[in-house]
Amino acid sequence: MGKIEDLKVINGEGYQLSVLDKVVAAARKNSVWPLPFATSCCGIEYMASMGSNYDLARFGMERMSFSPRQADLLIVAGTISKKLAPILKQVYEQMAEPKWVLSVGACASSGGIFDTYSVLQGIDRVIPVDVYVPGCPPRPEQIIDGIIKIHEMVKHEPMRRRYSDEYKSLLNKYDIEGNEK
Numbered sequence: 001m002g003k004i005e006d007l008k009v010i011n012g013e014g015y016q017l018s019v020l021d022k023v024v025a026a027a028r029k030n031s032v033w034p035l036p037f038a039t040s041c042c043g044i045e046y047m048a049s050m051g052s053n054y055d056l057a058r059f060g061m062e063r064m065s066f067s068p069r070q071a072d073l074l075i076v077a078g079t080i081s082k083k084l085a086p087i088l089k090q091v092y093e094q095m096a097e098p099k100w101v102l103s104v105g106a107c108a109s110s111g112g113i114f115d116t117y118s119v120l121q122g123i124d125r126v127i128p129v130d131v132y133v134p135g136c137p138p139r140p141e142q143i144i145d146g147i148i149k150i151h152e153m154v155k156h157e158p159m160r161r162r163y164s165d166e167y168k169s170l171l172n173k174y175d176i177e178g179n180e181k
């Protein structure tokens with residue numbers, strides 16, 4: 001999992017050439033630092049994915065970051081109340097670009113069984129989500145599958161995407177400030 005796939009290099013005497021976009025994408029993909037925003041049962045499943053049985057460290061991801069500025073993958077696992085939604089959004093805004101979001105389980109993705117006045121009916125009401133993991137709760141294998149899908153996105157993302165008009169209008173929809181050109 002840690003190898004740098006599809007990286008075309010040209011070797012010569014005393015030099016090595018490659019495409020910068022691909023080198024950066026490969027480095028990002030293989031060193032994702034997740035910030036677990038775990039509020040309930042789905043968080044326990046996520047913890048299991050870190051244990052020796054599932055060993056998320058295989059993906060270069062053993063370093064949890066509880067500081068938003070040093071994280072690039074926000075993993076939201078659990079029920080998010082409407083009261084908590086602004087905090088979640090603040091944590092997302094504090095993360096530096098480029099950043100990705102994984103929504104783990106029915107509650108984070110849609111409110112789950114809690115169709116009530118107090119529960120946010122999906123975190124994509126306040127922040128953009130890249131990958132959704134279904135289930136109540138999803139098994140660690142499903143969470144890892146979601147993380148692998150994030151890795152694929154990271155691997156294929158062009159370096160300029162975060163400065164594109166399309167990305168800016170996505171952030172605008174959420175009333176979030178983007179990068180300056």
Ligand code: SF4
Pocket residue numbers: 040041042043077078079105106107108112135136137138
């Ligand atoms: S989706 Fe199910 S397991 Fe996950 S937090 Fe909600 S109730 Fe708990």
